[in-house]
Amino acid sequence: MDRDEEDYVFYGTPIEREEDTSTRKRKAAADAGQLRSLPVWKQEVRDEEGRRRFHGAFTGGFSAGYYNTVGSKEGWAPQTFTSSRKNRAEFKQQSIYQFLDDDDMKNMGGQALETSTQFDTFGFTAAEYARKQAEKEQEKRPSAIPGPAPDDIVLPAADSIGMKLLQKMGWRRGHSIRETQADSLYDARREARKALIAFSSNINEPDIAQIESSVSERDELTERSNDGIYSSGSTPVYVLNPKQDLHGLGFDPFKHAPEFRDRKELHEARIKDQDNRRGFPMGKNLLASKSGNYAPGFGIGALEELDVEDEDIYASSVACYELEETEVEEVEPAKIIRDNHKLEYRKQGVLSGFKVASNPDYNVERFKPPVIPPNFEPVHKFSSPLEPASKFAEAHPPEVPPPEDNNLKMLIDGLATLVARCGKLFEDLSKEKNKANPLFSFLSGGNGHGYYVRKLWEEKQKYGDQPKQMDMKSISSVPKLTAEGRGRILGERPLEKSTGSSSSIAPKEVIHLQSNLSDTFTKSASLDRLSESVKPFKSDPAKQKRFEQFLKDKYQGGLRAIYIADTDGMSDTDRARERLDFEAAAETIEKGECGTKTNSQSIEKFLELARNGDMHFVPSLGMEKHQISHNEEMLVTKIYPKREEFQWRPSPILCKRFDIIDPFMGKPPPLPRARSRVETLIFTTDSSKDVQPAETEVTKRDALPVSQLKILEETKLNAEEVDNELTLPNVERPVDLYKAIFSDDSDDEGDFANLTKVDDQEKKAEGANKALNRLVAGDFLESLGKELGLEVPSDINDGPLKTNTLTFPETSGEGDYKISFGNERSGFELQKANMHWENKEPTACKSTSLGNAVKSLSPGICRDMIDGVLPPEGDMQYNTDSRRSNRSISSGGRTENIYSEHQEGEYPSEEKDNRANRHKTHSRHRRSSSSSDSDSSSDSGHHDRSRSKADKRSSEGKSRKHSKHHKHKRRRSRSRYPSHDDARDRNDDHRRKDKKYREGTSDATHSKHDGHRKYH
Amino acid sequence: MVAGLPLRESGVLKGHEGAVLAVRFNGDGNYCLSCGKDRTLRLWNPHRGIHVKTYKSHGREVRDVHVTPDNSKLVSCGGDRQIFYWDVSTGRVIRKFRGHDSEVNSVKFNEYASVVVSAGYDRSVRTWDCRSQSTEPIQIIDTFQDSVMSVCLTKSEIIAGSVDGTVRTFDIRVGRELVDDMKQPVNCISLSNDTNCLLASCLDSTLRLLDRSSGELLQEYKGHTCKSFKMDCCLTNTDAHVTSGSEDGFIFFWDLVDASVVMKFRAHASVVTSVSYHPKDSCMITSSVDGTVRVWKE
Structure with missing residues (x-):
């Protein structure tokens, strides 16, 4: 009813009966019209009571009936435990109704579900009949229980469907299915077989007994079964012989030759005997019949498959042979018989029991071979040769000087080449085409014809070389082209194996061939001529040989043997040196080639060069010595191992x-594979280029003012030795540092979440800080340096940023920073750090690389040293963060610097520093981004792990820091740049620049970073 | 007849179904262990010819077995890619070390029975910790190019022979790997009793004796057939002779120094898979594919 109503649109207020309308319902009705006017996503589904039943997944889900329960008042209550002591827990029969709800019940329409164990086509009567039958049988059978067994014990299976079908077809229980005709046929055949066996038993004397026995047994068996069949007239219940062969189902190879069956059985019995004798009790038939030749004695697990490993590798060849034999026999059973009775076969000419037909029905008709006409030629000859085949025989035309006209010469040359390659046809065509053209008169005997003929011949010689060689070779190596032959034709060098015999092809020839082959594709490097005349290492024939080999390798394509032939004795360095030598020599040769081909002078020059190179590369010991040592080495290496x-x-x-x-205790773990690193370096190169301009631009903006430097006198910093006084505000909580040092997992999570916990940890952190001071003083120093050269958020900035600053003297120059703390423990470390520092170039920001770590340090140290003298902690942390974020933003390239806007250009002198600093920032950012949230690259994980511990600590401090900053920055930046993409772009920028940074080799100052890079 | 060689058959240990793949004396030579294709390990008293115990748990053939010096634990390996760490007396598997990617060919305890070193078809040698509960290998050595056939341990070294033709010595004390390239697939390696020499059986039917300190080839022993099966070789207890089986069922004895065949006789009907020499006496046990283990005495 309600449902119906909802389909209507109501105008006006319906008259309501007080008793059946709740207020809710009324409201629902009132809302109905309103709802429908709403867009779909604002409509709410309510039940008939007007209650909202669907909530969001996180606000309650579907709340039908009993809210979020199983649908009963009690909800999902486990079955109560009932003690079986007092009252036995009743077995609850579960029915399907317990799993159906009202709707399902309704759908069922009152029909009850029941399971049935039977699938009874013909109804219940069949089962009944079967039962009766069983009872009848039971009576016949003697049994321990007297009388008929109760029905519920004996439950005979219902008749199979097959039986029922047979019954339908007229078969009656207790009758045979066999055709009656088949019986007689079978009888006849059996008689024949008997006779045959009688015959054959004469033949194989030693087997008589066996045959007899087996045969008689078999006959008896069949007899018996036959009798059984006859007497009962029913089909045998079960076929006892399992299928053991590979024939198709029901196929009997001996169907019409039952005598062979006996043979086979006999044979198998013999094999079994042998098996037993050999002492394999389980017999191999079981396994062997499965597949292959498997180890005797045991099978394999049910879940495993026969594998190669299971093969009986120890099995003797005899066993193998036998197995094969049986298989053969199965395929072709007649064969063995034929073998066995070969003698008789020959004597009688036929199988026993048969005789030779006097006149065979089947005569092969033979025809005479066809008469070949006398004028037949087996090989087809073309009436006109495809190409002027006489090119080899034809006397080469006399050399003719080229025509004076250069153009004509070029034309002739070009055409000659073309014709040589494309065939005479091309010449004819062009002749036809350019009849009128006087330029082409040379084709038809005009000006330059002689030259053309000569040129054409030359080209043909050159071009035809290859086919000629091929022809020759293939002719010589007919009839079959072996792999070697083909290789020879192609000029391939045989692989190492046959190096000894490779002399069959002269290397020169090979080169020639090769160059011929490659001529069409590459520049002609006919080095053969050269290598003939030019022997740069004449003094050392072995070396010369190697050089030739090298040349071959260099200019030859295809497979090549490893370059070892007779360099075995040489050490690797020697070999490398020699190789360099050869390279140089080869280059010279090539150059000489390019320049003037036959210029002997150039060769001379080359020789000289080569010799020089020789001197250059080969140590002054000289050739002989080298030779000797070489020989010695040869001797040594001959004795393997x-x-x-x-x-x-x-x-x-x-x-x-x-x-x-x-033995490696205390040594750093082995370096991770450098491969990935190399790849990243390679990939960074190009992308970094386009970033360059943007970067410089940024640099300018980046120049942050160090304008307002405040010196806080209250600090207990021993500032007298320090050129640069600094006040480190207690900006940050030490949690990061603490974590960096005392937690060893490199992944940091929830940076901000950590901050909230800071308070609890602070006490611990304080203690840690003291210890830390010493450790990180060096880092701190460096960071100081960085800060000095760096931007400091100025007082100019308003808001929270203003309150605390890092204060540096304006003169924050480059050079040594000597800082000593009141903390004496740090003294040594400081010195160290100092030295470290001084090693670097004085261009300011060298130390910046370490920078961030120190950041995290600074508060701790400060606290330690300042001991509460510092200004109260306020937004300080935020401040530093923002400072850093500021930096990072500025480094983002496209983004504007929030702070520097009004200060742009104020401190151009610091540009340089800032740039370096920016580098720093990039790297920092990169690391932070990888370790913090989105883009964690395995790469950075690597470097973190691989660094030495101390380093690791600091870097972790850094990265932790940075991740925080990073996040922070992002948060901030989002407000500035509402679009997400923008932010992503920026990130990309960072990354790219970072790559650039990593790639940059010029910046030697970042020694620390160099170290890092190594591990990246 | 050469004095001091175990030429008399003193007993046949029968029980394995199918090939026996390895037989090993225990530390003091009173017992021996055999393992074979029937997936069992068997503990024997070879001197009295008594079968003591059978260890069943392997899922495939057992290829090698080794026993701790104190006779309390066994380690065995085989075709099921696992290494079984057994308790000798109860016959229970204490631990299984899984990790080899393929069949495990050889396994050994170290001196303190705290580490098991295994060599496998997966071209690796793995070391396993018996002391901790960890079933992960302590270390995987995978510098081999081919199946590692045999592994030997000294106090501070792991020596392994591989089909890639190398015998690699991993010196834990120095932290280096010595590679002796024999150029022939190495089937089995065994140490001389003074551990100065290494006998390597190569698949070119040659035994090679190496000086371990220099890597020098001292001698080659030929005459037997060893071309396709994994067969053991060893030196006699006096280090005076070298012995090995042959694929035709023969046992060969060579003079250590002049490499002449001192004695050979037919011991088994089929391939002699393993020979093990008594640590002190002149007594030898051999196993064969014919399923028997034979005990030879002077």
């Missing part, structure tokens, strides 16, 4: 277990 030594790093536990001190 060759011994090589490598470093191998046993794992510490292994050493421990072997009770040996780890």
Whole structure:
């Protein structure tokens, strides 16, 4: 009813009966019209009571009936435990109705569900009949239980559908299905077989007994079964012989030759005997019949498959043979018989029991071969040769000087080449076409004809070389083209195996061939001529040989043997040196080639060069000495085993277990594979280029003012030795530092969340800080340096940023920063750091690389040193963050610097520093981005792990810091740049620049970073 | 007849169904262990010819077995890619070390029975910790180019022979790897009793004796057939002779120094898979594909 009503639109207020309308319902009705006017996503589904039943997944889900329960008042209550002591827990029969709800019930329409164990086509009567039948049988059978077994014990299976079908077809229980005709046929055949066996038993004397017995047994068996069949007239219940062959179902190879069956059985029995004798009790038939030749004695697990491993590799060849034999026999059963009775076969001419027909029905009709006409030629000859085949025989035309006209010469040359390649046809065509053209008169015997003929011949010689060679070779190596032959034709060098015999082709020829082959595709490097005349290493024939080999390798395509032929004795360095030598020589040759082909002078020059190179590369010991050592080495290497030594790093536990001190104890873990690193470096190169201009632009903007430097006197910093006084505001909580040092997992999570916890940790952190001071003083120093050269958020900025600043003297120059703290423990470290520092170039920001780590440090130290003298903590952390974010934003290239806008250009002198600083920032950012949220690259994970511990700590501090900053920055920037894409772009920028940074080699100052790079 | 060689058959240990793949004396030579294609390990008293115990758990053939010096634990490996760490007396598997990607060919305890070193068809040698609960290998050595056939341990070294033709010595003390390239697939390696020499059986039917300190080839022993099966070789207890089986069922004895065949006789009907020499006496056990283990005495 309600449903119906909802389909209507109501105008006016319906008259309501007080009793059946709740207020809610009324409201629902009132809303109905209103709802429908709403857009779909604002409409709400309500039940008939007007209640809202669907909520969002997070606001309650579907709340039908009992809210979020199973639909009962009690909800989902586990079955109560009932003690079986007092009252036995009743077995609750579950019915399907317990799993159906009202709707399902309704759908069922009152029909009850029931399961049935039977699928009874013919109804219940069949089962009944079967039962009766069983009862009848039961009576016949003697049984321990007297009388008929109760119905519920004996439950005979209902008749199969097949049986029922047979019954339908007229078959009656207790009758045979066999055709009656088949019986007689079978009988006849059996008789025949008997007779045959009688015959054949004469033949194979030793087997008589066996045959007899088996045969008689078999006959008896069949007899019996036949009798059974006859007497009962029913089909045999079960076929006892499982299928063991590979024939199709029901196929009997011996159907019409039952005598062979006996043979086969006999044979199998013999094999089995042998098996037993050999002592494989389980017999291989079981396994062998499955597949292949498998190890005897045991199978494999049910879940495993026969595998190669299971093959009986130890099995003797005899066994293999037998197996094969049986298989053969199965395929062609007649064969063995034929073998066995070959003698008789020959004597009688036929199988026993048969005789030769006097006149065979089947005569092969033979025809005479066709008469070949006398004028037939087996090889087709073309009436006109495709190409003037006489080119080899024809006397080459006399050399003719080229025509004076250069154009004509070029034309002739070009055409000659074309014709040589494309055939005579082309010449004819062009002749036809350019009849009128006087330029082409040379074709038809005009000006330059002689030259053309000559040129054409030359080209043909050149071009025809290849086919000619091929022809020759293929003719010589007919009839079959072997792989070697083909290789020879192609000029391939045989692989190492046949190096000894490779002399069959002269290397020169090979080169010639090769160059011929490659001529069409590459520049002609007919080095053969050269290598003939030019022997740069004449003094050392072995070396010369190697050089030739090298040349071959260099200019030859295809497979090549490793360059070892007779350099075995040489050390690697020698080989490398020689190779360099050869390269140089080859280059010279090539140059000489390019310049003047036959200029002997150039060759001379080359020789000289080569010799020089020789001197240059070969140590002053001279050739002889080299030779000798070479020989010695040869001798040594002849005695294998060759011994090589490598470093191998046993794992510490292994050493421990072997009770040996780890030889690598305390040494850094092996470097991770450098490959990925190399790749990244490679990939960065091009992308960094386009970033360059943007960067410079940024640099200018980046120049942050260090305008207002405030010196806080209250600090207990010992500032007298320090050129640069600084006040480090207690900007940050030490949590990051703390974490960096005392937690060893490199991934940092929830940076901001951590901040909230800071308070609890602060006490611990304080303690840690003290210890830390010492550790990180060096870093701190460096960061100081960085800060000095760096932007400091000025007082100019308003808001929270203003309150705390890093204060540096304006003169923050480059050079040494000597800082000493009241904390004496840090003294040593400081010095160290100082030295470290001084090693670097004085261009300010060198130390910046370490910078960030120090940032995190600074508050701790400050606290330690300042001990509460510092201004109260307020927004300080935020401040530093913002400062840093400021930096990062500015480094983002396209984005504007929030702070520097009004200060742009104020401190151009610091540009340089800032740039370096920016580098720093990039790297920092990169790291932070990788370690913090979105783009974590495995790469950075690597570097984190691989760094040494101290380093790691600091870097982790850094990265942690940075991740925070990064996030912070992003948050901030989002407000400035509402579009997401923008932010992403910026990130990309960072990354790219970072790459650039990493790639930059000029910046030697960033020694620390260089170190990092190594690990990246 | 050469004095001191175990030429008399003193007993046949029968029980394995199918090929016996390895037989090993225990540390003091009173017992021996055999393993084979029937997936069992068997513990024997070879001197009295008694079968003591059978260890069943392997899912495939067992290829090698080794026993701790204190006779309390066994380690075995085989075609099921696992290494089984057994308790000798109860016959239970204490631990299984899984990790080899393929069949495990050889396995050994270290001196303190704290580490098991295994060599496998997966071209690796792995070391496993018996002391901790970890079933992960301590270290994986995978510098081999081919199946590692045999592994030997000294106090501070792991030596392994591989089909890639190398015998690699991993010196834990120095932290280096020595590679002796034999140029022939190495089937089995065994150390001389003074551990100064290494006998390597190569698949070119040659045994090669190396000086371990220099890597120098000291001698080659030929005459037997060893071309396709994994067969063991060893030196006699006095280091005076070298012995190995042959694929035709023969046992060969060579003089260590002049490499002449001192004695050979037919011991088995089929391939002699393993020979093991008593640590002190002149007593040898051999196993074969014919399913028997034979004990030879002087």
